[in-house]
Amino acid sequence: MPRKIKDYVLISLKGMGMGAADVVPGVSGGTIAFITGIYEELINTIKSVNLSSIKLLLQFKLKDFWKAINGNFLLALLSGIIISFLSLAKLIKYLLEQQPILIWSFFFGLIVASAIVIARKITEWKARTIIAMIIGTAIAYMITEITPAESPTSYWFLFLSGALAICAMILPGISGAFILVLLGSYNYILSSLSSFKIDVIAVVAMGAGIGILSFSHLLSWLLKKYHNMTIGLLSGFMIGSLNKVWPWKETISTYIDRHGVEKPLAQDNILPSTFESLFQQDSQLYVALVLAVAGFLLIWIMEKYSPEESQ
Numbered sequence: 001m002p003r004k005i006k007d008y009v010l011i012s013l014k015g016m017g018m019g020a021a022d023v024v025p026g027v028s029g030g031t032i033a034f035i036t037g038i039y040e041e042l043i044n045t046i047k048s049v050n051l052s053s054i055k056l057l058l059q060f061k062l063k064d065f066w067k068a069i070n071g072n073f074l075l076a077l078l079s080g081i082i083i084s085f086l087s088l089a090k091l092i093k094y095l096l097e098q099q100p101i102l103i104w105s106f107f108f109g110l111i112v113a114s115a116i117v118i119a120r121k122i123t124e125w126k127a128r129t130i131i132a133m134i135i136g137t138a139i140a141y142m143i144t145e146i147t148p149a150e151s152p153t154s155y156w157f158l159f160l161s162g163a164l165a166i167c168a169m170i171l172p173g174i175s176g177a178f179i180l181v182l183l184g185s186y187n188y189i190l191s192s193l194s195s196f197k198i199d200v201i202a203v204v205a206m207g208a209g210i211g212i213l214s215f216s217h218l219l220s221w222l223l224k225k226y227h228n229m230t231i232g233l234l235s236g237f238m239i240g241s242l243n244k245v246w247p248w249k250e251t252i253s254t255y256i257d258r259h260g261v262e263k264p265l266a267q268d269n270i271l272p273s274t275f276e277s278l279f280q281q282d283s284q285l286y287v288a289l290v291l292a293v294a295g296f297l298l299i300w301i302m303e304k305y306s307p308e309e310s311q
Helices: 004-023 029-035 040-046 051-058 061-067 071-098 098-118 127-145 153-170 176-183 187-195 198-225 227-245 271-280 285-305
Strands: 247-258 262-269
Touching: 004 029, 004 071, 004 176, 004 247, 029 040, 029 098, 029 285, 040 071, 051 061, 061 071, 061 153, 071 098, 071 127, 098 127, 098 227, 098 285, 127 227, 153 176, 176 187, 187 198, 198 262
Parallel strands: none
Antiparallel strands: 247 262
């Protein structure tokens, strides 16, 4: 059944949700796509930008090209993502600096709910599915334990950062923004978005475009051939990523960035009571719990009232 204007408005809103998630280290836009019922359509749409569709474009068969790449869906979704990137970058950066415990608590609730929602998509629990989930959890946990680097800001590295981050962004549970944190590019790219540095944005976007076109084919194949194992792996990614978004942390070591600002290098998760005794600060435990529950309920409500995956 052909989509109406309101359907595309809804897709744009889902894109805004994906964009907002991808700005945050630890939260994946792929998760939002998954729970709002557009994930497989997104992967198949990206995969459709191939030699056959490009040939239609070069032959100026624009209508056929637009139909081949599911253009209306892609335009609506990308519009939402871009609006979210440009409008929320400054806000997210401010909140992470000013209220880290409360914001990470909200994200923690989001990810717990998302892991449950994704695991519910598994149609048959076999040993290999459980093993895939355990492997996904271990991989994500190990990634979160890697010490972030202070990276160069040259164009080639920004291109590579964009390519690697976009692959993570379309995986539920693996945050593209967190990959940028590990590469040491996150703050620079976020600041570039906030100040609208065209050259940096263009280079990162080119890397992202090439990365996503390559990776989407592999992911689409895995979902078709090994659906339950792939979903198990993805839900494991989300469980393992909870290590990164635990709100109460003790900084073990720091580094000085290129602007002369001291930044955390290695951090350990600690209990709220330990946080209070170490830093003589309020752990904000009760407000944090409320926000974690709010994040959990937000995902639950989105999943409950979202349509089934459709093409």
